[in-house]
Amino acid sequence: MTCLRILTLVLALTGLSALTSSYALAQEDPGPLRITIEEGVIEPLPFAVPDFIAENGAAKEYATKIARVVAADLQGTGLFREIPKDAFISAVTSFDSPVQYADWKAINAQALITGAVSVGSGGRLTVKFRVYDVFSGAPLGKGLQFGGTTGSWRRMGHKVADAVYSRITGEGPYFDSRVVFIAESGPKNARKKRLAIMDYDGANVQYLTDDRSLVLAPRFSPTGDRILYTSYESGFPKVYLLDVANVRRRVLDDQPGTMSFAPRFSPNGRTVLLSLSVGGNTDIFSYDLASGQRKRLTSAPSIEIAPSFSPDGSQIVFTSDRSGTSQLYIMPSGGGEPRRISGGKGRYNTPVWSPRGDLIAFTKQSKGSFHIGVMRVDGSEERLLTTSFLDEGPTWSPNGRVIMFTRETAGASGSSALYSVDITGRVLKRVPTNTPASDPAWSPLLK
Amino acid sequence: MRHIHKIILLAAVLGLGACTNAGRFDGAGAGGAGGAGMGAGATADPRSPAYFKETIGDRVLFAVDQSTLSDAARATLTGQARWLLDNPEYTAIIEGHADEQGTREYNLALGARRASAVKEFLVAQGIAGTRLRTVSYGKERPIAICSEESCYAKNRRAVTVITAGAGS
Numbered sequence: 243m244t245c246l247r248i249l250t251l252v253l254a255l256t257g258l259s260a261l262t263s264s265y266a267l268a269q270e271d272p273g274p275l276r277i278t279i280e281e282g283v284i285e286p287l288p289f290a291v292p293d294f295i296a297e298n299g300a301a302k303e304y305a306t307k308i309a310r311v312v313a314a315d316l317q318g319t320g321l322f323r324e325i326p327k328d329a330f331i332s333a334v335t336s337f338d339s340p341v342q343y344a345d346w347k348a349i350n351a352q353a354l355i356t357g358a359v360s361v362g363s364g365g366r367l368t369v370k371f372r373v374y375d376v377f378s379g380a381p382l383g384k385g386l387q388f389g390g391t392t393g394s395w396r397r398m399g400h401k402v403a404d405a406v407y408s409r410i411t412g413e414g415p416y417f418d419s420r421v422v423f424i425a426e427s428g429p430k431n432a433r434k435k436r437l438a439i440m441d442y443d444g445a446n447v448q449y450l451t452d453d454r455s456l457v458l459a460p461r462f463s464p465t466g467d468r469i470l471y472t473s474y475e476s477g478f479p480k481v482y483l484l485d486v487a488n489v490r491r492r493v494l495d496d497q498p499g500t501m502s503f504a505p506r507f508s509p510n511g512r513t514v515l516l517s518l519s520v521g522g523n524t525d526i527f528s529y530d531l532a533s534g535q536r537k538r539l540t541s542a543p544s545i546e547i548a549p550s551f552s553p554d555g556s557q558i559v560f561t562s563d564r565s566g567t568s569q570l571y572i573m574p575s576g577g578g579e580p581r582r583i584s585g586g587k588g589r590y591n592t593p594v595w596s597p598r599g600d601l602i603a604f605t606k607q608s609k610g611s612f613h614i615g616v617m618r619v620d621g622s623e624e625r626l627l628t629t630s631f632l633d634e635g636p637t638w639s640p641n642g643r644v645i646m647f648t649r650e651t652a653g654a655s656g657s658s659a660l661y662s663v664d665i666t667g668r669v670l671k672r673v674p675t676n677t678p679a680s681d682p683a684w685s686p687l688l689k
Numbered sequence: 690m691r692h693i694h695k696i697i698l699l700a701a702v703l704g705l706g707a708c709t710n711a712g713r714f715d716g717a718g719a720g721g722a723g724g725a726g727m728g729a730g731a732t733a734d735p736r737s738p739a740y741f742k743e744t745i746g747d748r749v750l751f752a753v754d755q756s757t758l759s760d761a762a763r764a765t766l767t768g769q770a771r772w773l774l775d776n777p778e779y780t781a782i783i784e785g786h787a788d789e790q791g792t793r794e795y796n797l798a799l800g801a802r803r804a805s806a807v808k809e810f811l812v813a814q815g816i817a818g819t820r821l822r823t824v825s826y827g828k829e830r831p832i833a834i835c836s837e838e839s840c841y842a843k844n845r846r847a848v849t850v851i852t853a854g855a856g857s
């Protein structure tokens with residue numbers, strides 16, 4: 243519930259106080275256009291997105307498609323509800339013509355998003371948009387304009403949706419982002435796996451490796467231009483570093499007779515944490531990318547794995563089974579005495595520090611089920627967001643509001659898919675992928 | 690050899706048969722990248738990798754989250770060690786595996802522990818460490834694919850895959 247309280251608070255601090263709304267509790271007391279979350283039940287905010295205006299012939303094919311991306315992004319958060327086009331009374335025929343607020347108010351559209359698209363010479367796509375607070379009868383913030391190539395039309399839509407989302411919720415944007423994951427094929431006892439990358443909503447899939455070598459658990463660099471992953475290319479699991487732009491890769495820390503896995507970048511992108519198995523014992527090491535210098539951070543006969551930095555780079559959360567079962571611990575980033583933070587019954591794994599710094603997401607195994615959960619950095623206020631036969635491997639959206647993870651179904655025909663859940667646990671949905679998929683890692687917001 | 694057979698037989702009678710014999714009838718390969726392509730010699734030839742795999746038993750099984758060798762596992766590994774001593778021209782890769790009831794990364798570490806437990810036992814029996822390499826597949830290569838304990842028990846395994854060539 244604390245999380246909900248925080249969210250409400252954040253939403254209340256959006257600086258939109260000049261706007262009025264008859265929405266939800268604000269019925270008799272005009273307040274800001276905001277999304278109210280009470281006891282875990284969110285009343286989604288109704289919005290309308292008419293097709294964007296095509297300002298020239300070449301823009302026609304993009305005008306509708308971009309508006310659809312905007313609508314899908316907003317609707318997908320669970321915080322917004324789109325009003326279907328057939329309910330519209332007014333048509334938007336020109337980007338600059340005055341808005342007929344009464345017509346939008348009549349269909350209870352709290353927010354109206356209008357836009358215009360033009361395609362210039364050389365395939366340059368320009369998208370401009372405005373957001374209106376219908377019930378206060380005024381624009382919400384200034385209109386904005388984005389430019390890009392026609393090939394990046396989906397990104398233009400995500401940028402518009404990000405701006406609308408941020409203005410109304412007061413939260414950071416996250417739609418203009420990508421996800422690296424493992425695309426799977428083949429039967430359960432002979433799975434083939436490829437490294438793949440896609441937009442956060444499943445569009446624009448590209449494969450970065452073929453399926454000849456087993457690949458696992460990729461992670462993005464803080465700037466999104468490099469990917470760490472584990473590959474069996476050499477016959478043994480080893481951490482590789484891949485450059486997204488040219489798909490060149492190199493193995494990190496190739497010590498004979500060792501296995502390395504569970505890598506993660508430091509917030510400044512210069513250091514990589516990884517788990518190294520030597521003689522059957524797995525410990526955490528840091529690896530300096532420039533010098534290749536390796537430093538041991540844990541030395542215990544137990545399993546120490548899955549390290550993740552705090553956003554300020556000062557601490558590391560990781561898994562250890564030193565107590566007899568897997569639990570979560572935090573240590574200083576240079577190593578040192580760890581303190582246990584997980585206290586509940588069950589096994590805890592794959593901790594990931596949220597980009598906001600306040601929460602740690604994890605996989606919990608308890609009573610025959612798997613859960614994705616969050617807890618505060620001190621281990622308090624644990625909340626389980628999901629339950630299934632097998633949920634694992636959380637990754638945070640760039641704004642720390644949504645978690646994507648792997649869900650695998652049981653049995654001989656069991657297969658993996660990507661799911662996302664927001665930190666209230668209320669909005670759970672499958673992320674569309676063409677093939678079974680696992681091990682998602684969310685990129686930072688694209689530039 | 691005969692002595693080991695008796696142990697295996699006894700174990701089977703005691704209901705531990707699955708531990709030493711699991712690989713014998715399920716027909717699949719060792720489960721990892723290796724295992725295939727070592728068909729040199731028939732099962733009847735005691736110097737053949739096929740004999741090692743099917744008669745001596747190429748795998749041992751583990752309890753949930755554990756890498757401790759059971760008595761049945763030790764019996765199998767004693768047979769493996771004897772075969773490796775008798776056939777010094779071969780090397781081996783020991784694959785550690787886990788069941789699906791765990792996270793991917795933890796299971797990789799667990800598989801590494803299991804493979805290493807087998808290697809240490811074989812080394813203690815006199816096999817040169819340079820002839821043995823270990824690899825963990827975590828839960829990536831199950832041999833049995835149902836989501837029940839009957840399958841999980843078969844998947845919590847370490848498989849000794851015989852490879853050609855002297856140790857490097």
